[in-house]
Amino acid sequence: MISVVILGAGNVATHLFKAFTKSDEVQVKTWYNRDIDKLKSYKNDVYITNNLALLKEADIYILAVSDDAISKLSSALPFENKFLVHTSGSVSVHTLDKKNRRGVLYPIQTLSKDAEIDFSNVPLCLETLEKTDLKTLKNLAEAIDSPYYKISTEQRLTLHLVAIFINNFTNQLYRIGHEIADAKHIDFNILKPLILETANKVQNMSPYLAQTGPAIRNDEKTIKKHLKLLENENYKEIYRLLTHSIQQTHGRKKL
Amino acid sequence: MISVVILGAGNVATHLFKAFTKSDEVQVKTWYNRDIDKLKSYKNDVYITNNLALLKEADIYILAVSDDAISKLSSALPFENKFLVHTSGSVSVHTLDKKNRRGVLYPIQTLSKDAEIDFSNVPLCLETLEKTDLKTLKNLAEAIDSPYYKISTEQRLTLHLVAIFINNFTNQLYRIGHEIADAKHIDFNILKPLILETANKVQNMSPYLAQTGPAIRNDEKTIKKHLKLLENENYKEIYRLLTHSIQQTHGRKKL
Known part of the structure; x- marks a missing residue:
């Protein structure tokens, strides 16, 4: 005991x-x-x-x-x-x-x-x-x-930092998605299976290999369309920065 | 048939x-x-x-x-x-x-x-x-x-945009976490339950209500510590921008 x-x-x-x-x-x-x-x-x-x-x-x-x-x-x-x-x-x-x-x-x-x-x-x-x-x-x-x-102490500080990325920041991306969907009267439930599957996928596959979408495909037409669709300046900047980050990670050309 | x-x-x-x-x-x-x-x-x-x-x-x-x-x-x-x-x-x-x-x-x-x-x-x-x-x-x-x-067509374009945020961008946050953890010889498995729970949580709770962490607490000491710990300029910028976004969403003061 x-x-x-x-x-x-x-x-x-x-x-x-x-x-x-x-x-x-x-x-x-x-x-x-x-x-x-x-x-x-x-x-x-x-x-x-x-x-x-x-x-x-x-x-x-x-x-x-x-x-x-x-x-x-x-x-x-x-x-x-x-x-x-x-x-x-x-x-x-x-x-x-x-x-x-x-x-x-x-x-x-x-x-x-x-x-x-x-x-x-x-x-x-x-x-x-x-x-x-x-x-x-x-x-x-x-x-x-x-x-x-x-x-170790150093590892713990790093773990805490990483937890911010994969929990708080990820949750903010969910929040942004919720807000954008709401503005167009789109039921957020449509997106919940995708949220779960995205998390499930990296339980057995590295996030590097799991990546898909317009950024990694270097699909500039879609990226431009999305940036035009986004009205909130903060969200536009997040879109740009994370697209850039994905392209850096995967050796695609810069925006 | x-x-x-x-x-x-x-x-x-x-x-x-x-x-x-x-x-x-x-x-x-x-x-x-x-x-x-x-x-x-x-x-x-x-x-x-x-x-x-x-x-x-x-x-x-x-x-x-x-x-x-x-x-x-x-x-x-x-x-x-x-x-x-x-x-x-x-x-x-x-x-x-x-x-x-x-x-x-x-x-x-x-x-x-x-x-x-x-x-x-x-x-x-x-x-x-x-x-x-x-x-x-x-x-x-x-x-x-x-x-x-x-x-509708307009809703579908918006859904696709939202899917980028909650899937591709979220996955990139996982990737960044993986990379930072690896650099300090931290087993990424430690972080997998948190990834899953973060996704699970918003199945029944709005992302707005699910938010936690230093950004929403306005914990500047921790935020400064994390920015110092981050070496990659792109990751530093993502940390700043998403912290700022959380604080905007929740009416906290700006960085």
Whole structure:
């Protein structure tokens, strides 16, 4: 049995809490948040508190708080030599106060508040300063069926950057598509199978090989037609830049 | 039973041929291609030819050829008043020679040569100049279990444009992610669940509501860190532009 204390009440904290609760091998000893109101609905499931002095003993203390809060909160903890991790993609492990043993548990997934999350689809990037602590994190990952990877700080920063491209930026392309379709009274449902298939395709094929369309075909007639059709200047610029990027990647001539 | 003649040997032609062959309600009378070698492997399954004079009678003649070839090939057909469709997202129905009845059957999906395609996931956009021909296309769509939509020429051009954003451009973001990950010896498999979940999420939630990340949070510290990490000028520019686009969409302040 692995015991944990969760600090924070955001999406990552909440999804981790749910995954831990489902597992027979993890026990959540305390769930802390500065604003205890956000935890009230869980008060029958776990010991909740807004007082750092009342945190119970645990194998792992998980700081699932915003990047800017990590340093201060880790310094405010009233104990030493325990094992402490944060969950951020972009913060150094050394940002945690060094009075405790330190590590990172960074989930690479999009964890919206309302969506149900199956943690077997949430790869966990693990980093620790001490080897024995890494074993503890691996055990925790296994307890909730998550695939896990030992990742250095530099790799984690890069992973976070890549996640922005394939999640936030991709989602913005969906949003742009939704907006353009709406303006012409086109049902966005028509496009949903294509969104899924585009993502499915690269599960077994490199994105390089999966590419199709007017940019890679160097089909200037269609590209010009599309640029004319686009009214929003920002979207026009995105069209130009990504077309150019595809042509660079595949050695086609420049726009 | 609906009878069809297919003209062309590219991805769309091939996938349609396979879908028609699987259906009990469709019969492929002839498969034509200028270069008959490309059809040789199907010669036991269907009558193949490279001679337009030898096309058999059918309810629908499907021109699944490149955009630039549609006009010329439709004029070269040695018959009149038959029902002819092309499969392009970006070509007007009027590009087809008017000696025949005209329409469009535009599949909104990414049809790579090697991938297996389930046509129940391929929405078909239908357009005809005559109402009775629309019924024929609807029957054909039903015969291969495809969802179908009556779409005007203007809507179809817009759909094609939107498909570029959510398929080609999204795939390029995957490619950029792959390249950046590779450079730091990060296993791209770590990122595949995130790619899938990002696509899954917008099946039931608008992309607007699904957005997360540093751009929408206006997290300038992380954005600056990422821009510094990016070495490729094109990728830096894509990061800036899409961050800006997210912030515009969500009313955040500009970069």
